[in-house]
Amino acid sequence: MPLKHILGLDHVVVTVRDLDASARQWQSLGFTVSPRGTHSPILGSGNYTIMFGDDYVELLGILAETEHNKPTRDFLKEREGIERAAFTTDDAAAGADELKSRGLEALGPVHFGRPVDLPNGGKGEAKFNVFRWPLDENPGSLRIFACQHLTRETVWIPELQSHANGASRIIRVEVLADDPKAAAEHLSRLIDEPVKQQDDGWLVPSGGKRADFLFYDAAGLAKRYPDEVRVGAGPGGAVAIVLASSDLDGAAKALGSVGVRHGAAVSVPAASANGLIVSFLP
Missing domain, CATH: 3.10.180.10 (2,3-Dihydroxybiphenyl 1,2-Dioxygenase, domain 1)
Structure with a gap:
């Protein structure tokens, strides 16, 4: 329950x-x-x-x-x-x-x-x-x-609560682990939320409409973020947060030369945010 x-x-x-x-x-x-x-x-x-x-x-x-x-x-x-x-x-x-x-x-x-x-x-x-x-x-x-x-x-x-980069909520907290399935199952037991397998990791909802936790290994991290975004990230633990932005072009403008466009996202390299990748999605 x-x-x-x-x-x-x-x-x-x-x-x-x-x-x-x-x-x-x-x-x-x-x-x-x-x-x-x-x-x-x-x-x-x-x-x-x-x-x-x-x-x-x-x-x-x-x-x-x-x-x-x-x-x-x-x-x-x-x-x-x-x-x-x-x-x-x-x-x-x-x-x-x-x-x-x-x-x-x-x-x-x-x-x-x-x-x-x-x-x-x-x-x-x-x-x-x-x-x-x-x-x-x-x-x-x-x-x-x-x-x-x-x-x-x-x-x-x-x-x-108003930000030049349009950030409005946390979509996801991403955790790098040697055994992401075991880490996800551990959190699942602690908060009584189900584990859902993803293409590159294991997802645990935090509850209600709030952010999810995604656990992946080094290959999963590399699949999501290019080399220049991963620079400065820690060897394990929570390495990234994904934020919803109401204006992705505005987010890119606010980030300036620090921001890196990749796929549907624009991200801040971990080296520019205290060891944490900060990624924005529409």
């Missing part, structure tokens, strides 16, 4: 070494980037968000070393890129209990918040309840957690 309190992909966490420089880089790709947020001293991190309709990309950096952010620091020793994927939950406590009833030791729920600069010059607070799957339950080396938004109005700010 599907998990009742998981509603599909909420956001991906792109972990970066230089947070402010990364925000400027993503702005140069035609994204509207939020003001910088600062998390609690326990978390020791800061972020920028890139908001779409129902989901978003979070750029996250370490501001101070803490016990809590050691897994992120360990990740950054190896690479930048997508470290975690978050699912939307409508009730973090009930979602955590649901995992525990299935024999999974959910971590949380934990409540936290961060200050938000509002477009009118005022201040607000973004508040969340989150829980995590166990750290060793990481299909394709992708950690997963769930996020309950308590103040959507301070996260989905209309002024932040």
Whole structure:
């Protein structure tokens, strides 16, 4: 039976070494980037968000070393890129209990918040309840957690949802794995969604009308992206996101010389987006 309190992909966490420089880089790709947020001293991190309709990309950096952010620091020793994927939950406590009833030791729920600069010059607070799957339950080396938004109005700010490249939602998160079938089946067990075989990989829906996860091997990655797009991609884990754009020509214009046209897509090489291929489809 599907998990009742998981509603599909909420956001991906792109972990970066230089947070402010990364925000400027993503702005140069035609994204509207939020003001910088600062998390609690326990978390020791800061972020920028890139908001779409129902989901978003979070750029996250370490501001101070803490016990809590050691897994992120360990990740950054190896690479930048997508470290975690978050699912939307409508009730973090009930979602955590649901995992525990299935024999999974959910971590949380934990409540936290961060200050938000509002477009009118005022201040607000973004508040969340989150829980995590166990750290060793990481299909394709992708950690997963769930996020309950308590103040959507301070996260989905209309002024932040319009992008020069036309991006409107995440279509797909793509994960490079030595055994993509096993990694897909692992995620399928964790979120109770079916595995669907594709020509070059294995697809797992995240739930509802939200983004899918596609797992493939090196041959599958090469089939989807030309050499110049794969430059800078990590040797495994989440290596690409595919975004819907309302104006592909506009996306190509916004990307300028960085963008690479191939087939029906225009893509940003991983070397120009913190180790992550960013691809746009109409």
